[in-house]
Amino acid sequence: MRYIRIIAMPPGEAPERIxxxxxxxxxxxxxxxxxxxxxxITQGVLGKDRGLLARVKRLLGILSVEQPSVAYAVEVLSAIESLRLHSPTAAVWWERHTPHLLVPGRRFCFSTVCCEEVSTRA
Incomplete structure (x- = not known):
């Protein structure tokens, strides 16, 4: 199995402290x-692209510009459990604000600029 260590704050919609x-x-x-x-091709975690305004824009043919990113994919459920050991408060934030992500098969993508590959989990 391969692993990454998060070495810098990931970009995204979650609050900076999270x-x-x-x-x-x-x-x-x-x-x-x-x-x-x-x-x-990633989407924001807070669902801003799934709201009413986003749906109206899609109906009108106004598509958002998505930028591909070079990233590592990790399973959301596994990531949240690892986060819980490090910062229970941050894990609770994800549970409260992104319940749509807390299902098997969903993935977080962490940009390569905030990660490094490591050989073991320890």
Whole structure:
């Protein structure tokens, strides 16, 4: 199994203190069809692209510009459990604000600029 360590605050929609809580955590990489890191089209975790305004824009043919990013994919449930050991408060934030992500098969993508590969979980 391959692992990454979060070495810098990941970009994203979560509050800065919640994103900073990831620093230092070692996470197992998800099983993917392609190589890791990979090129992923990502969505914000807070669902801003799924709201009413986003739906109206899609109906009108106004599409948001998505930028691919080079990132490592990890399973959300595993990542949250690892986070809980490091920062229970941050884990609770994810549970309260992103319940739509807390299902088997969902993945977080961590940009390569905030990670390093490590050989073991320890």
């Amino acid at each position: 994103r900073a809580a990831w620093i230092g955590i070692v996470l197992p990489l998800a099983e993917t069809k392609g190589p890791q890191p990979g090129i992923w």
